[in-house]
Amino acid sequence: MRLFIGLDVSLAKTAICVVSEHGKIVKEAQIASAPEALVRWIREQDGTIAAIGLEAGPLSQWLHRGMTEADLDVVLMETRQVKGALKAMPIKTDRRDAEGIARLLHLGWFRPVHCKSVSSQEVRAVLGARKAIQQGMIALEMSLRGMLRNFGLKVGAISRGRFDLRIRELAFGNPMLEAATEPMLRARASLRHELAGLERHVRNLAQDDPVCRRLMSMPGIGAVVALTYRSAIDDPARFTSSKKVGPWVGLTPSRNQSGERDVSGGITKAGDVNLRRALCQAATVMMHRGRSTWLRTWAAQVARRRGRKRAMVALARRAGVILHRMWVDDTDFQSDMTVPLAA
Structure with missing residues (x-):
């Protein structure tokens, strides 16, 4: 039986x-x-x-x-x-x-x-720790800004390096505010120190991995995005076609069809949310910073026709597909290709 x-x-x-x-x-x-x-x-x-x-x-x-x-x-x-x-x-x-x-x-x-390998789970643990510390530091900064705002004290736009000095300047002379802000500033300094150590570790992991080095040959793809992509995909052979990466990561339009009704909605948001977010962040960087490539030119064509938000999603989806093909073919990103027509 x-x-x-x-x-x-x-x-x-x-x-x-x-x-x-x-x-x-x-x-x-x-x-x-x-x-x-x-x-x-x-x-x-x-x-x-x-x-x-x-x-x-x-x-x-x-x-x-x-x-x-x-x-x-x-x-x-x-x-x-x-x-x-x-x-x-x-x-x-x-x-x-x-x-x-x-x-x-x-x-x-x-x-x-797919059940991910132990090495991919370990990389995801490191990336998760980095994200948790980063979010904790940002939460402390926002709490400090909100606390001082109640007294009409505005922090304003300021760099991370000068944030502590600015908070102490605003709280100076008020013993209660100093007592409230100092422990939070010490906690933030500790988190910032640990985050810097994790950032170095993440960069070293990416530089020591040949696949990540290859992925980072694409403009806009840094150590965090490369490691996120590598650990999420884990085994590129499980995709019979590179084009299947886009739907898998949830960057293709949803569809609701019944009878005479056929509606195309927003992206499905299926799959790995961290990878989807990383690809979208990389696409945003690619569109606004760094050297010009055929991929950036293609995204600009889409933006003129469909708007910048749709162009960013389209670029994120296409970048995910190209990264998979680079991984499978063992080739670096070619920045001097002919610009294809925007679809």
């Missing part, structure tokens, strides 16, 4: 549902969320394991790797599709979610998700 096993993973426990090839529930259980416990339980089952599925999430890649190393056939299932299917159930529990995942496996109605 062929078995389809659905796993609904939470931090401490994983709900399991086993469905037969005839669609009947064979067994249900709840096991600790650890690869060893899951492998041991699955191997105790009678029958042929046709597929094991779990929704992509925080623990899923660790569990997927552990079960795959134990020679089990495990598939990561796309989160938005699984959630859309499970919404049809009037009552939501972990047990019912596991059953729903098992039935999706049985029907084949799911989209598999």
Whole structure:
């Protein structure tokens, strides 16, 4: 008997549902969320394991790797599709979610998700730490500005290096404001120091990686964008065509068609939000700074026809496609190509 096993993973426990090839529930259980416990339980089952599925999430890649190393056939299932299917159930529990995942496996109605390599997950952890520290520093700066604004003290436009001095100038002579701002300034200085160290580490990672060096040959692509792209794509061979990168990262228009109605909306925003944001930031830099290239000229043509915002999105999508082709072909960016007509 062929078995389809659905796993609904939470931090401490994983709900399991086993469905037969005839669609009947064979067994249900709840096991600790650890690869060893899951492998041991699955191997105790009678029958042929046709597929094991779990929704992509925080623990899923660790569990997927552990079960795959134990020679089990495990598939990561796309989160938005699984959630859309499970919404049809009037009552939501972990047990019912596991059953729903098992039935999706049985029907084949799911989209598999690539499980990233350990090295890519490590790079993403470093980039995540950098982003968290950067956001913490910005939050402190905004809090200081807002605090002083209540007293009519305006910080104004100022560089990061002179920010501390400006805050102390405004708070000088008011003991209460000095007591409030000094701890925040010390915390900001500490975060700024740690951020500088992480920035150096990120630059070194990019310079030591041949793929990132190749990606950075495109104007507007720096160390952060190159590492974000490399860690998100992970394996370029999983895309049969470079053109599939645009839809995968959510930079293609959405469509809602029913009967006589056919509406093209904004971009789908599917896929990796960090990669999509990085490509859009790189496209903005490419359009306004640096040397002129055929890609920048093409974006300017689109901007004249469709507006700057659409041109930025189109450039981000095209840059993602070209970066993939550069990676696959092992070639640097060619800045002296003939300008293609804007589509």
